[in-house]
Each structure stands twice: as C-alpha cells, then as structure tokens.
Amino acid sequence: MHEPDPAHLIDLSDVGRTYDDGPAALSGLNLRVRRGEALAVLGPSGSGKSTLLNLLAGLDRPSTGQVTVDGLRVDLLSEAACAKYRRSHVGMVFQFFNLLDDLTVLDNVLLPAQLAGTDRAGAAARAGELLDRLGIARHARARPGRLSGGERQRVAVARALMNRPPLLLADEPTGALDSASGADVRELLRELNAEGQTIVLVTHDLALAEACATRTIELVDGRIARDVTAAVTR
Template structure:
C-alpha cells in the first residue's frame, strides 16, 4: 500500500466574516486505507474541515492536498473535476434525485464525467449488487427506506472509484436499525481498503467504523488518537 497521504492539510485556517476562526492552524494527514472520524460539537469546525477537503471552500491560510492535488489552488471548474475524480461524498439527507431511478442516480456521476451510458450502468449494477440493493435498481428513491437510500448514496459516491470517501453524519437522519446497516457498510468498505473520513458527533459510530479519531474544539485539533488505545499520535505522524 502506498504511503503517500490521501489527505494532507498544513496549517490550515478559515475565518468567516469577523467572527473567531472556524478552523485555526489545523494540520492533518490521512494515509491510504485509513478510516478517520472527525469528532466535535456543533460549531467546532467539522463541516469547515470537510468542505476544505472536498474543495467546496478554500482556506485563508495553509494548504490542502488530496491524492496529490493542491485543492486550495483550484478554481470552480477545476474543483468540480477534482470532486468527480477524487472524492465520493455521502450526506446526512442522501441528496438523491427523486425523478431518477436508483440505477440512474448511481450512474449519474460517471455520465457527468464522460463515461458512456452503457458502461456507467454496468458499473452501477455492479455496485448495487455489491451493496445488496440491486433488486431496487428500477425503483425511485421515494419508495425506499432511509437505510436503503443511504446505500444508494454510498453506491453513487463510489461510482468513479474515488480514492477518498467523505461521510458527513451519514446516520444522522436514520433510525437505529438503518443506522446500524450503514455503520456495517462503512466497516466493510474500510476492511476492503477504502479510505474513509467520517464527520460525526456520534462517538459510538466513530468507534465502530474507524481506527482513528480526530477531535476538533473551537476550530483547533484537540486530539488525534488511534482506536487501538495507543494514545494521541505524535505531531510528526499527523
């Protein structure tokens, strides 16, 4: 496995208006195959960190590199291309298109990237089968349970084989049974070698799905701890 980081943030800061920094001199390294949970209360900087990694926002200071791409230097069009190629994103509220079938929702990122429709749908069928929801390929999202819709969202996020999967409170809108389904799916993806960054306030979810937790407090990284109980990682390992 390559030791080149999938994510490398160096002294990143982001401030909005005249308030305190949403993120303050944060440095973070995530290597291939790691599953990392970003924890912290509301307003701690979790969403800002996620948006910077995904190229949805830019830092005021510092650098953001994802899979060898300097994300902080990209324009709007470049950032969109970067996300299609490098990042799969799963959100709390699914963001599926209700007027498209499950298969069409999953295939859409590949088609937007220029993949022919037939090839995109073959890949979508493979993913839906892998995730155990291929029987719903012709259904519409509104007919599915929350857990099923989140599986569709995960399939869509994996469509272009991104090196990085970002999950933003992926169980936040689900009941406990559906939430456990999604938690198990994230564990399986990590076991297969997918690099995952999970943003959550749920410590139990973080412990069950990841092997490392990073805690944010007031925009600063307060701790960076391996799940093995080995204690905080040294700054040189971050």
C-alpha cells in the same frame, strides 16, 4: 513550502479558515491521513467539522495554509478544476441522502459517471456491480422515495463510489436513520474501509466512530484537541 508525503492521501498544513469578522472556523490545522485510514471527526457544533469536510471536497478554500489530496493542491484549483477534482477524487455521502426523487435508483447512481463522461456501457456495468454488492439491485428501477432510510443511504453510498474515488467523505451518514438502519450503514462503512477505502466521516454518533474508524480526532474551536488511533483489532 510544505512538501506533501505521498504515503498520505490527505495532507493539511497550517490550515486556517475565517468568515468575515467571526472567530476562526479552523486555526493552524495540521492533519495527515494515510491511504486506507478511516478517520472519524468529532466535536461540538461550531468546532469546524463541516468546514474541514468542505475544504477536502474543494467546496471551500482556506484563508491560510495548504490543502493537498492525492497529490493535488486543492486550495489552488480553479472552479472548473475543483468540479473535475470532485468527480474523480471525492465521493460524498450526506445525512439526508441528497438523492433526486424524479430519477430511479439506477439513474441516481449513474449520475456521477454521466457527469464525468464515462461511456454508458461501462457506467451501467459499474452501477450494476455496486447495486448488487450493496444489496439494493432489486430496487434499481424504483424511485428513492419508495425506499427505507437505510436503503436510500445505500443508494447514496453507491453513487458516491461510482467513479472509484480515492476519498469517501461522509457527513453524519447515520444521522437521519433509525437504530437498525444506522447499524447497517456502520457495517457497510466498516466493510468498505476493510477493503482499502479511505474514509473521512463527521459524526456525533460515537457508536459509528467506534465501529468504523481506525482513527478519531476531536475538533474544539477549530483545532485538534484529541487524536487517537484505534487498536489494530476492532
């Protein structure tokens, strides 16, 4: 059995994923991501990028191989354990924000803590800290629909970081933003990684990858076709 290396937050060993009789979405994938890395995943549509994110999030299971995150064999977890794993280990940021428009900004950010059973006072303090840090504290009582795209993505990032997850997953985080808001989110992700946050982001935005990623892989037909580590200074 493959033994994970504790220096790596993510360790995928010989991972394959097939759906029905179609071609393999991932095939024999071996990938290790060190703690504190920012990994950009590039590749054409159908290359396996979304499948990789879903496996790391425990939203899908591999057909073959092992998926280990922070020492946990995610592929072996029960559905209930996967839900707990996502609450404690993974923050997720999506292209279209996935905020609840009937809740305030503050309540959207508080939601992961409530699901995890965190006490209200502690959760409120953490949420206030995040909103202030991300420059959106003035919008705490507003509904997300009244915010710009860039502001909504900042709310989504705050929500993703609420439970201090070791892993932040971002799926096309600038895909629905104008150029100015996209640049704002790129800078935010770069700052988070500089502070030690491990990030895996799927993107078609080469500027995002170049600005944020310490390492870039390209998937083609479910395999890693390119794996490049950025220069130390970026």
